[in-house]
Amino acid sequence: MLSSLFNPKNVAVIGASSKELSIGNRIIKNLVEFGFKGGIFPINPKAPEIRGVKAYKSILDLPPNGGIDVVHLVIPAKFSPMAFEDCGKMKVKNIIINSGGFSETGPEGEEIEKTCMEIARKYGIRVFGPNCQGIINTDPESRAYCNFTFTVPETGYVSLVSLSGGVAEMIHQEFTEMQVGTRLFASNGNAIDVTIPEIIEYMGEDKGTRVIVTYVEGLRDARRFLEVAKTVAARKPILAMKAGRTKEGAKAAASHTGGLAKEDIFTDLIFKKAGVLSFTDEGELIRAAAAFSTQPIPKGNRVGIITNTGGPAVISTDVMIKGGLELPPLSEKTKETLKQTLLPEASVRNPVDLLATATGAHFRSALDALMDDDNFDSIMIHFVTPFFVDNVNIAREIADVSRKQIKPIICNLMTDKSRTEEVVAILKDGGVPCFNLPSDAGHAMNSMVAYQNMRSRKTGSVKIFKDVGKDKARQILLKAKTAGHENLSAEEVHGILEAYNIPVARCAVAPTADEAVKTAANIGYPVVVKAESREIIHKSDAGGVALGLHTESAVRKAIERMQSRIHAKDLRFFVQQFQGSGLEVIMGAKAEDGLGHMLMFGLGGIYVEILKDVTFELAPLSDVEASEMIGGIKGSPLLTGVRGQPGVDVPALQNVLRRLSQLVTDLPEIKEMDLNPIIAYEDRVCVVDARINI
């Protein structure tokens, strides 16, 4: 674990400098001014002290077994290996390489990185960075500001991790501006050793961390991220933002990280599967974190609004309703109570409008009533501070109720902060998350409910079908692979589908017209005949497809026509049972680097091509996920039946989708696989065409 990194006994800075505007000086300054509880050891060959702290000529001059848990390296990259050796000798546990000049600059820097890592492994040193800002731990027992940035955080409950120093710092500043306290901060730049998943795991264990915030431009180790995030997110919220979502954004990201941003859908699926809350707006993320950091998680989506001004409640209502939240009516008991306690003109419904003249007692009475009312899981307050009431008293009542931590409270505080400092301070002290704008408050509430929904959602279980011929399918694949084929033949594809008990239209391959006629009789008319040859790619363009053949002579004629058009040596004829008209759907699977396959489901034809009405999920699919994928398309009423139409066999579709999931999970060699189309009928489904690419 990273305990010695985030809670170092002593910190040394190799490259500590007397020059005020240098990083080697700034780190000493930050450690001193933030009140680091451990020892600070500037290493500088010349200066006797840095910022009033005794300096040493070399790290080797420090007392042996001095418990140097963290060493900052602020020296040119080429000197790093030497410093690593020295650190190893001194039993240093972690090295934060703040300097750049490593892999981000090219092969030479990459070589130095490798050398450093070899030395680190030899001595058991963990490496943070290089090309990074470092860490901060605001724990009063530690106060470790091992970082050269300029944000001075308050002690709090939000922990923040990001490769990108610029974004980490930007988010951190906003927390500071909003007076939201930080617990741990970690920005690890090139991240050659200590990774984001490892840091998230640590933050998950850290008792002082209530919410974890992360920013990514791509996921380097998707599988590890998924595993860690899943475990942690079950205990505390992880809020993530993935940028580089547009082609241009990804390019901008690539140009400053040297990496290529991963496809979006993929990251989103990982976030979803892990239970990570995904944000596309950093402001929403920051404000949600503020809410999570001091308020309990709501048990459900039912919000009660208390306001002393009308319009802002309307705005937040719009935001929350669009976010899937509910605004139930007040219980009869609450109504009775509030009719007694509020101003006579007050609006005793949800939103409860106390009126601008409401006092602290009115606020308190409404808060108590809604806290006690089982109709509500959380409370949104809109609080404007008119000059003619005692706003300090109102703030005290809100803060007092918030401290009980019964149901979450989020407050839209509308005030001139420079004139109501006491109000602001009281609410902050009571842990009431305050936002200037009603939409911002609404989105923060939506995020809290989204986390609860995510945490409590039924994810189902991945059921393994026993009636599959995994070995048989693997053999077909291996044979194709050995033969150097990338695209499997129709025969091979059918063999694999049959092995997994996926219903396919009956078929067989015939070398001649005579054989084809026999086969057709066997399968039963009407049939389809398709030319089969490795030389032709687009069968219909080559005139290699004949549909709806009802008779022997039709089959013979079709084959004659194909023979006259297609002069391939390996020409054979694929005879398949002709399917009547039904609803066309498609399924697909695509291998993703390092994390199995992404599955796709949609309606066929123009629905997928024009309306892009498709859903995605990561394999292996649980029963719930399969059902959600099929029910998740906009056109799903077509599946369940619409305008008196009967609908199709949805359970059979789920069955095929789950078998496909098992198939690609069993056979990771499959790069891409399509079942297109699958014809769905009222009582069955049938794959008509399929493609496998290895």
Added chain:
Amino acid sequence: MLSSLFNPKNVAVIGASSKELSIGNRIIKNLVEFGFKGGIFPINPKAPEIRGVKAYKSILDLPPNGGIDVVHLVIPAKFSPMAFEDCGKMKVKNIIINSGGFSETGPEGEEIEKTCMEIARKYGIRVFGPNCQGIINTDPESRAYCNFTFTVPETGYVSLVSLSGGVAEMIHQEFTEMQVGTRLFASNGNAIDVTIPEIIEYMGEDKGTRVIVTYVEGLRDARRFLEVAKTVAARKPILAMKAGRTKEGAKAAASHTGGLAKEDIFTDLIFKKAGVLSFTDEGELIRAAAAFSTQPIPKGNRVGIITNTGGPAVISTDVMIKGGLELPPLSEKTKETLKQTLLPEASVRNPVDLLATATGAHFRSALDALMDDDNFDSIMIHFVTPFFVDNVNIAREIADVSRKQIKPIICNLMTDKSRTEEVVAILKDGGVPCFNLPSDAGHAMNSMVAYQNMRSRKTGSVKIFKDVGKDKARQILLKAKTAGHENLSAEEVHGILEAYNIPVARCAVAPTADEAVKTAANIGYPVVVKAESREIIHKSDAGGVALGLHTESAVRKAIERMQSRIHAKDLRFFVQQFQGSGLEVIMGAKAEDGLGHMLMFGLGGIYVEILKDVTFELAPLSDVEASEMIGGIKGSPLLTGVRGQPGVDVPALQNVLRRLSQLVTDLPEIKEMDLNPIIAYEDRVCVVDARINI
């Protein structure tokens, strides 16, 4: 015009009070402390002075012809009529009724409101409110704080108007917090006389106003709003937010305004037609206003980014690309220049990454180059303030370039404001809009470009078809109306469509089977026969529809069947040419209170029912709007041709849509009208069924 309201020579307050926490005291305080340039006249029967200002027993005691342009009424509603009489005698020009107790409380208050308006009309007094905050004018020549709120605005260029005082105040506070200056502020509560359109018109004329912000929960006088906003928005941006968009939000709005929020689509169409920028997030609106208030409008959508940190540029790139903006490459000349002037490791592309160590000179050189580069219409800056560079100098260079007002600049300033006050002040002084977060900056840029796009868009012209029988159609309508019919018969509907040269399937009504057979022969087989009677509403449910009849005997059999099933006295038979299969589309029109008809277009069947793939527009339609409506549906590739299919006759569809627009505009009695379905073919379109409700 409202000049005397916003620039009053003298202001009297009837109901001025010595009690500090009263509105009648607060207004005097605000006028005094804000430095009102005119005379202040507290009216109070007892106090000799209020807040050090000489008070008068009655308004009648003031010098005659004293130029009292504005009187505040802060007295109980029931005393208002008397005060109105007094004001009339004193030739008061405007009365701001701050007090409540009028129509918002019920019929009694409504009566008082009416009485007041009668007196006001008699004396030519304009009334602002009641139940409102009032106005503010920050013009140094006026400094009129005729308002009891507590926000102290800086002088600036944003003008703000809203019925809702709570939202107006909330927005105003946020401007103040962001140090964005206000020009005019107006919150007019019940708005019984001076309306929002009138105020927007005034703000449009006001030279000191560069951008107008408005918040609405419904549009009371939609036609006037549209007219005014259209004129004003061509000159300066109007930024609007409509709340109460969800059913629950509308209910919350209704409960505090007493009015019912209008349907959303309708408001959005008015905003679009007027060229008003519509927002659903007040934060985005506020930040856009900040940008408009000091920066020129961009000439196009091409943005150049300059940054001294990587990640935030990625985030804003995502936001702007999603907003339809472009990030073109640097011109060769710019590249050449920047390779000379920037740090060697700087990234000379778009985004230009100057690196954290960049100086003011580097920023200046990049800014100058991009201002000079014809590839760009605007510049986005990401500026983090590292401790090791001279940030004040960087700020000076940015401010200096901003002052030239060549192309708009928007800045994402990432700093600890409490420690970089000088940087913040310099940028503000240079009119550089600064936002804490890259997404916020990106959205502000999107809004500026959206305004430019809106202002420069081709709206086309409404062409009037001459070949229509308006009088004939009107006669059919009148006849139905006189007969007391709400739903027109098929015959009547066909008559009206034919009068407007809208292609309908050939048809006629026959009283008997014999006549029907003759008619069918006339029209040409195959035909459709439908039972026609005022007694049946759902024809197909009643067994009153027979499709695809190819022969005389088929027609006779169908009619026999209908006669045996339907026993209506007025039963007749509607015989119509049977249309072959084509693409089904639908069009509709719906009358909206006070502003003509809303038109609808979509693909038929499941596309409209399940996928809700429809577009709307207000009649009368210009050619461009008709084309946009048809091209705007997601399924539009089905119209233009897809997968080798030929597509349908789109110009013919546009023609029908424009004729429909003219028809409902000519005949405002039509409440609702549907053409459903219209069958579209490759070379023509044909209305098969239609419905008109008056």
